[in-house]
Amino acid sequence: MAALRRTESTLTVLDEDSLWELLENHRHRIVRSICPSRLTPYLRQAKVLDQLDEEEVLHSPRFTNTVMRVGHLLDLLKTRGKNGAIAFLESLKFHNPDIYTQVTGLQPKVDFDNFSGLMETSKLTECLAGAISSLQEELSQEKGQKEALVRRCQQLQERLGQAEARAQSLGQMEADHDRMKREVSAHFHEVLKLKDEMLNLSLRYSNALQERELATTRCRSLQEELYLMKQEMQRHKMSSSCERELRERSLQMTGVLEPGDKELSRLKEENEKLRSLTFSLAEKDILEQNLDEALESKQELVDRIHSLRERAVAAERQRKQYWEEKEQTLLQFQRTKVDCDLYKEKVNALQSQLLQLQKERDQAYSARDAAQMEISQKLTEKDALRRKVFELTDQVCELRQQLRRPKAESLQGPKQEAGTREPCPKGKQPLVRMFALCPRDDSNSSCPGPPESQLCSDLTATSNRELVDSFRSSSPVPPSPQSLYKRATEDFREDPWSLGGFPEILQVDRGPSPGAKAGDADLDYEIVDRADVPECESSLQPCTGGLTLSSSSVPVRRRLARKILSQVTVLAFQGDALLEQISIIGGNLTGIFIHRVTPGSAADEMALRPGTQIMMVDYEATEPLFKATLEDTTLEQAVGLLQRVNGFCCLSVKVNMEGYKKLVQDLEAQVATSGDSFYIRVNLAMEARAEGELRVRCSDVLHISDTMFQGRSCWHAHRLGPYSTKGIEHGTIPNYAR
Known part of the structure; x- marks a missing residue:
């Protein structure tokens, strides 16, 4: 920098080594503060870079950051010599004037008289205009980014407000949840208190029952003692009455029998002793008997008390179990009630949707009926117009004949x-x-x-x-x-x-x-x-x-025209229970034919007759419109497809009497059992479980001649020999679905 003065002409005076030494001294600052995409347009105009160099600098996968791209750009310009250095400094003058001043020590002034001359003035103007347009585009892009960021900021603010409102609602819900938890805990404590009170009451009740039982037993014992005392009193009364009578008699007898007093008194004493002895033994027996009965009743009462206590404990245990079951049942009831409310809401929603679908279906049906009515009216109008056309044609022919009649008579x-x-x-x-x-x-x-x-x-x-x-x-x-x-x-x-x-x-x-x-x-x-x-x-x-x-x-004619009755015709009618309206025969070899038609059915009204071959079935279903071709299907597949028909259907049919008559003749002559014919290879072994079934081995080749053999869901098969197509054995096998 000391060797350079404050004039721009000194840069062109310096040689190549001095210029690149000047740039290399500030290489670190240059590669960190320069965007290569801004400099490459000017460098291409100055013809120190070509398109390949620009693409390599800007888009090469080897350079993962801007520093590496600017370094590679300097290396490429260094291979261009002095022109590369001067062009690079001039591009810095336009796009990075601060770096230009730091590198050269000169002010970034544009003087066209003292320009380097690497490019023409017109090209330089174009380059400057391109640079200005690129800067304007970048400015517009930055403005667009700023607007997008402002919109994004507004959206984020709105989302922040929504999040804050949601947080407030969540906080309120959390407070409600805490309050409900506290209420639930309080109710739970109250329930526990009630349980304790009920337990105390049950204990007191059991104690009262025990006391009542004890009082009843004591009352019974007292009643027994009272009964014994009453018996003793009665005995004493009887004894006292007997003594009085004896005394009276003794007094009466004293006067009569004085000499026998002593003997009588002795006899009386003996009698009294015997009576006392006899009374004491009987009383003893009675007391023993009463004691035994009392002991037995006491033992029974004790056993009864023990059984009642066990029953009370079992009843208490059962009461607790019933209480727990009651709580569980209440919880299940609440859950079931919530589920029932949800199901009711779902059912209401489904019913509303079903009503809407029914309305749409009714509208579609009414539109279809209106379209069919309009088509029928158009067809009737067309027929009426055709009649009028042919009537007018007859009138025209008659008028022409009347006009030609005089000419013919003159000729x-x-x-x-x-x-x-x-x-x-x-x-x-x-x-x-x-x-x-x-x-x-x-x-x-x-x-x-x-x-x-x-x-x-x-x-x-x-x-x-x-x-x-x-x-x-x-x-x-x-x-x-x-x-x-x-x-x-x-x-x-x-x-x-x-x-x-x-x-x-x-x-x-x-x-x-x-x-x-x-x-x-x-x-x-x-x-x-x-x-x-x-x-x-x-x-x-x-x-x-x-x-x-x-x-x-008489003119010689060609062969007469033949009307083609085998053309495919589409018939649309109501096909509810189609296989009850028609019965079919045939198969994949001959085709599917109508064999019988139920009189009075919708198929009979559409003039379907035996001998008509069904080519295609097209009907409305709950799924999208169903269409199936029956031309190459087996009888089993055709029956399955026609069983699915329920509602308005379209049958594509054609008259094929030759094929139908040949098939009926083969069936009557027992040449064939149906119109099916195809070959399969068995991939498993099956034993013959019933009479008429065919025992097959793995890899056997079978010829299937009937997929609805005798109206059942089984196939009639022939086993082929290894060197011929003739059937060796035949029988029934399960169909593919079984």
Whole structure:
């Protein structure tokens, strides 16, 4: 620093070593106080760094902090020589003027006249503008961060307020909890006191009972003594009365028998002695007997007292047990009451949700009914419009015939006398509706035909009858294949000649009428080549009885069109207990067919008949909409799927009478028991537990020919030989679910 003066020109005068020595002396301060992302744009403009160097400095994983990045930046600039040092000092002048002053001792003044010249003025301006924009962006980012921090601080303050309010509520709840605990403890002490009082009362009661028992025993003993005293008194009274009588008699006898006084007195004394002896022995026996009875009663009373004491102790123990059980029952009652309240709340919530779901279901049902009603109305309107279109078409045809009739009469003449017919000029290819029932061979098309008048009348009658029959039903539901077949049979019975003579011609379009254009979407037409249809002059005039049609004039047709009855049709109806409405047969090999239909059921009303193959079932369930394909399913799987149908369902069906008849013939001839056929490999061994069951071993290959054998949930299997596909043994095995 001493070698440098206060002029900026001295930096450019210094050589490379002096400049880098100056920077290395302040390297520690530079790497700690500089952000490399601010300096790299200027250094790239000065062409001392390229893009790779900038990415290495800013984003290399080797440098984990800013100090290492700035150090690596200085190392890269040192390889650039003097230009690197000057560019680095100039970048410090713009972005870190304090560091620039500390390193060089110069003031950070920008003088374009004395600039280093490493970059042009325009580029320097761009660099400064970029630096200013980056600083402005950083300032805006800092402002945004400040606003975010302010918002965060406000949120934290709000959360702090909520936490304080929650803490206050928790403190209040804790105080309530402490108060309730104190109340519970006080009540508990009161309960203990009451228990002690009850114990004292029970003890006093037991003592009183014992005293009462003692008093009763004492009373009984006193009563016995009183009874004995009464007996003694009675004996004394009797003895005294006897003595008085004896004395009286003795006094009476003294006067009579004086000489026998002595002997009498002696006898009396002996008698008295004997009496005293006899009385004392009897009394002794009585007293002994009373004593024995008293001892026995005393022993009984003692035993009774002991038993009563034991019963009292057991009663006290039982009372304590009952008291504890009562407290436990009260606690359980309180808990059960709380649980009951919770369950009531849950049930109320579930009932409210159920009511909402019922309302939504009713709304959905009403919307569905309204949509179905609207669809049916649209279909009826469409049918009415079609009728009107065909009526107008008939009127237009009649008007055209009336217009063409004068022209045809003017053209008739020598041609009518000669009986020859010239071919009409070839016009537009006519659209011919082909007969869709009982197609015949091409050989029938060459048979001779009736007169042209009869042909025209037949065509008119057939077309009119078809127009009526096609709109015979006003129901929005499409007609079933059986209904179409019935209509065609009735047409054949009404006019078999017209269908037998010309089976391929049903309706000819005599002109592009609006009715024909409107009906093209609903009718099946075939375009016949112009070379195959010779047009006659009579096509421009009405048919008369005088004209005849030779066999050579009949156009040669292609094979007759065949109506495809095997197209898949979707039928929607109420499918509650679907397997009670229909019964099915078949399997994965033949398909699932309807075998029987319950008369009067919803399936019968939808014209489902035996021979209809079920392709798909689609029905509403508690889960999302369920859809299953029955084309390749076994009979067991089909029964399981159709058993799940409960409610409104859609069946995708098609008529497959050939497959159904073949399956029924095989079942009647006992060639097969069902339409199932697949192979399995057994992965466990099973013994034959009942008659008819098949004993299988592990790794046996079985051919399953029936998954609902005799209506049960078991499979009918054939064991295959190791070198052939023929069944060696056959029997039943449990199904996959069992």
